[in-house]
Amino acid sequence: xxxxxxxxxxxxxxxxxxxxxxxxxxxxxxxxxxxxxxxxxxxxxxxxxxxxxxxxxxxxxxxxxxxxxxxxxx
Amino acid sequence: xxxxxxxxxxxxxxxxxxxxxxxxxxxxxxxxxxxxxxxxxxxxxxxxxxxxxxxxxxxxxxxxxxxxxxxxxxxxxxxxxxxxxxxxxxxxxxxxxxxxxxxxxxxxxxxxxxxxxxxxxxxxxxxxxxxxxxxxxxxxxxxxxxxxxxxxxxxxxxxxxxxxxxxxxxxxxxxxxxxxxxxxxxxxxxxxxxxxxxxxxxxxxxxxxxxxxxxxxxxxxxxxxxxxxxxxxxxxxxxxxxxxxxxxxxxxxxxxxxxxxxxxxxxxxxxxxxxxxxxxxxxxxxxxxxxxxxxxxxxxxxxxxxxxxxxxxxxxxxxxxxxxxxxxxxxxxxxxxxxxxxxxxxxxxxxxxxxxxxxxxxxxxxxxxxxxxxxxxxxxxxxxxxxxxxxxxxxxxx
Numbered sequence: 001x002x003x004x005x006x007x008x009x010x011x012x013x014x015x016x017x018x019x020x021x022x023x024x025x026x027x028x029x030x031x032x033x034x035x036x037x038x039x040x041x042x043x044x045x046x047x048x049x050x051x052x053x054x055x056x057x058x059x060x061x062x063x064x065x066x067x068x069x070x071x072x073x074x
Numbered sequence: 075x076x077x078x079x080x081x082x083x084x085x086x087x088x089x090x091x092x093x094x095x096x097x098x099x100x101x102x103x104x105x106x107x108x109x110x111x112x113x114x115x116x117x118x119x120x121x122x123x124x125x126x127x128x129x130x131x132x133x134x135x136x137x138x139x140x141x142x143x144x145x146x147x148x149x150x151x152x153x154x155x156x157x158x159x160x161x162x163x164x165x166x167x168x169x170x171x172x173x174x175x176x177x178x179x180x181x182x183x184x185x186x187x188x189x190x191x192x193x194x195x196x197x198x199x200x201x202x203x204x205x206x207x208x209x210x211x212x213x214x215x216x217x218x219x220x221x222x223x224x225x226x227x228x229x230x231x232x233x234x235x236x237x238x239x240x241x242x243x244x245x246x247x248x249x250x251x252x253x254x255x256x257x258x259x260x261x262x263x264x265x266x267x268x269x270x271x272x273x274x275x276x277x278x279x280x281x282x283x284x285x286x287x288x289x290x291x292x293x294x295x296x297x298x299x300x301x302x303x304x305x306x307x308x309x310x311x312x313x314x315x316x317x318x319x320x321x322x323x324x325x326x327x328x329x330x331x332x333x334x335x336x337x338x339x340x341x342x343x344x345x346x347x348x349x350x351x352x353x354x355x356x357x358x359x360x361x362x363x364x365x366x367x368x369x370x371x372x373x374x375x376x377x378x379x380x381x382x383x384x385x386x387x388x389x390x391x392x393x394x395x396x397x398x399x400x401x402x403x404x405x406x407x408x409x410x411x412x413x414x415x416x417x418x419x420x421x422x423x424x425x426x427x428x429x430x431x432x433x434x435x436x437x438x439x440x441x442x443x444x445x446x447x448x449x450x451x452x453x454x455x456x457x458x459x460x461x462x463x464x465x466x467x468x469x470x471x472x
Binding site for chain 2: 012
């Protein structure tokens with residue numbers, strides 16, 4: 001399991017964080033997503049053998065958001 | 075959003091319901107605006123008058139204000155539910171070479187109605203509780219003024235957030251705790267009747283500025299029945315806007331939602347400033363727009379509405395449209411008797427406040443109430459207002 005933070009600059013309300021967190025219900029291999037409208041970012045804890053960063057970014061795009069990989073936490 | 079995922083709606087039912095809500099609102103507004111004393115009494119007096127005012131507040135300011143705080147979250151939660159339905163449908167395995175049968179969607183108008191129904195019920199119950207609690211305590215004008223200023227500040231901050239003025243304003247948007255959003259999200263995946271009912275009930279935890287003001291008004295009634303009826307009428311008034319939002323966010327997509335947010339931001343900014351101004355009026359501050367303009371404008375402008383009384387007796391007519399004259403003149407360094415005269419007055423002008431004297435009284439619908447004002451030094455501007463900070467005036471001692 002690794003934890004990575006993505007910057008999401010186009011969040012415009014606290015509901016956006018809820019929408020982004022719903023990605024954890026769609027993609028296998030994601031343990032938890034914590035999105036913050038205040039910080040304009042989401043932290044994703046995931047199993048890199050099951051899901052990739054690109055898939056997470058693509059899932060965010062499907063929701064209407066541009067996620068950019070930011071700082072890395074392990 | 076691709077065409078495949080675009081929610082299919084039941085536009086006839088949606089539009090019919092929308093028209094129903096709006097017609098009801100227009101009829102109530104028309105009843106209020108029609109001439110005739112009988113109707114004026116209905117809109118301004120007692121129980122029915124309070125209900126009408128609550129409903130119209132919900133329909134106009136309340137609906138828009140609630141959008142800023144809870145509309146996006148909850149309407150989009152409905153959209154999320156629909157989106158999840160489609161994701162579920164689109165991830166179903168497709169058989170090769172076989173034409174897929176048309177996918178039937180459940181009636182989407184029903185969840186919206188259930189959502190609004192739950193909101194109505196929960197806020198009515200909240201009204202019962204507030205009215206009951208209010209029977210034990212009374213909000214003083216200064217407390218109400220502080221509340222209004224705080225609410226106005228919150229609304230202006232929210233509007234600036236929506237305009238994306240500075241990242242600091244994001245903190246005016248309260249992020250619900252993660253365990254709540256997670257629970258809401260997981261519950262919203264269900265398609266049963268419970269989901270929208272639950273989401274509607276949840277709005278009680280994130281009341282908007284105007285709702286909070288209405289809650290304060292319900293508290294001030296000191297009666298569970300009146301409190302419940304006021305909150306019911308107010309929430310019913312907010313329903314058409316909520317209905318439209320649910321429709322717009324789910325049907326017209328994110329682009330329209332962003333446009334709508336800008337529209338809401340303008341409305342919330344104006345309402346926030348009005349609320350802030352009302353709070354300043356109620357506090358007796360010379361910095362409110364009305365008091366500032368009254369102080370700065372040359373006295374000739376107010377001359378027709380002013381009167382100078384030498385014998386220490388002032389008469390102020392308290393009418394449905396406000397206080398007349400709006401500027402009273404009195405001798406300085408002499409005690410003054412202010413006579414408040416009502417004649418079939420039913421509006422909130424009856425809730426008379428002189429902040430500087432901490433004087434507050436609900437005047438009779440018809441009659442005269444005397445207020446003894448101690449001697450004031452020359453140049454004193456003593457402001458008076460209704461308890462909502464809407465109608466104002468001033469006594470100038472010279």
